[in-house]
Amino acid sequence: MNDRIFGTSKVYGILGCPVAHSVSPVMQNAAFMAAGIDAVYVPFHVEPGDIGKAVNGLRSLGVAGFNLTIPHKTSVMDFLDWISPEARVAGAVNTVVNSGGVLKGHNTDGAGLLISISRDLGMDVCGKRVLLLGGGGAARGALAELLGRDVGPVSIVNRNTETGRKLVDDMLSSFPEANINLHGYDAIEGILPDTDLLINATSVGLGGEKICGLPLELIPKIAKVYDMVYGPVQTPLVRRAIELGIKAVDGSGMLVAQGELAFMLWTGSMPPEGVMKMAVEQRVNLART
Numbered sequence: 001m002n003d004r005i006f007g008t009s010k011v012y013g014i015l016g017c018p019v020a021h022s023v024s025p026v027m028q029n030a031a032f033m034a035a036g037i038d039a040v041y042v043p044f045h046v047e048p049g050d051i052g053k054a055v056n057g058l059r060s061l062g063v064a065g066f067n068l069t070i071p072h073k074t075s076v077m078d079f080l081d082w083i084s085p086e087a088r089v090a091g092a093v094n095t096v097v098n099s100g101g102v103l104k105g106h107n108t109d110g111a112g113l114l115i116s117i118s119r120d121l122g123m124d125v126c127g128k129r130v131l132l133l134g135g136g137g138a139a140r141g142a143l144a145e146l147l148g149r150d151v152g153p154v155s156i157v158n159r160n161t162e163t164g165r166k167l168v169d170d171m172l173s174s175f176p177e178a179n180i181n182l183h184g185y186d187a188i189e190g191i192l193p194d195t196d197l198l199i200n201a202t203s204v205g206l207g208g209e210k211i212c213g214l215p216l217e218l219i220p221k222i223a224k225v226y227d228m229v230y231g232p233v234q235t236p237l238v239r240r241a242i243e244l245g246i247k248a249v250d251g252s253g254m255l256v257a258q259g260e261l262a263f264m265l266w267t268g269s270m271p272p273e274g275v276m277k278m279a280v281e282q283r284v285n286l287a288r289t
């Protein structure tokens with residue numbers, strides 16, 4: 001890596017806490033190298049209370065762009081000069097472009113999810129009945145993008161009703177015609193048989209745990225399952241869906257697609273096809289050994 005950093009190299013990075021687990025440096029550096037772009041992408045560990053100082057530091061240093069991960073996607077918004085409409089609706093920024101000193105915030109998570117649903121599940125969400133589990137940042141980004149794509153009715157199930165209600169109210173203020181309803185886990189049995197696409201946007205499964213109160217056998221066999229969670233081993237949700245003969249994927253395709261869109265925002269072109277995906281697969285295989 002060192003023989004490709006020069007005095008002219010542009011610097012990009014990711015701000016998170018923790019950040020050491022992030023696959024983004026591997027993905028983005030592989031893409032810069034494959035595209036022959038003189039740039040480097042590095043991880044920055046930033047404590048939650050330090051995000052403002054960190055952003056101003058990056059601005060002073062002339063860093064060309066950066067990603068945000070947990071817990072900075074919302075708090076960073078106070079320190080940017082401009083925020084895209086989709087990031088505003090989602091209430092979160094995951095990509096910042098330094099445009100001649102003006103810091104512009106975008107959200108590529110939602111669009112990345114939709115690309116991955118199309119690429120990896122072969123599904124067009126238009127008119128589809130969606131069951132969305134979760135009410136956090138990932139659910140927000142997903143919902144903002146789905147509602148902009150003429151999706152069918154969306155049932156949202158979240159453990160914390162207050163967070164779920166706030167999510168629904170915020171989305172309805174941007175999409176007043178949206179057909180979205182909030183439910184508790186006790187309603188899932190009635191919703192699953194009328195579901196075309198189940199999306200898990202909770203953090204359940206990261207440590208190999210199952211989603212409680214989800215009788216997946218009730219979902220139609222032709223439905224599809226998207227688990228935003230990803231890791232070195234198959235998530236329990238994906239494993240169960242596949243056992244039942246239901247097409248299912250984890251969130252690694254979304255990770256790749258959001259990264260490709262960030263690269264596009266920074267460089268003006270998409271990375272060479274398949275490079276980021278291959279970098280992620282190599283990293284995951286390494287973690288398995």
Ligand code: NDP
Nearest residue numbers: 134135136137138139159160163201202203228251254255
């Ligand atoms: P948040 O912390 O903002 O939200 C977590 C969500 O999980 C909340 O809705 C929370 O519900 C729910 N939850 C947590 N524990 C439980 C439980 N035991 N039972 C039911 N619900 C639970 O996280 P994010 O929204 O940012 O991320 C969610 C997941 O999505 C993470 O695993 C993250 O890695 C993944 N993700 C993947 C991406 C990708 O590129 N593939 C991109 C972004 C996120 P409650 O409100 O009730 O607390």
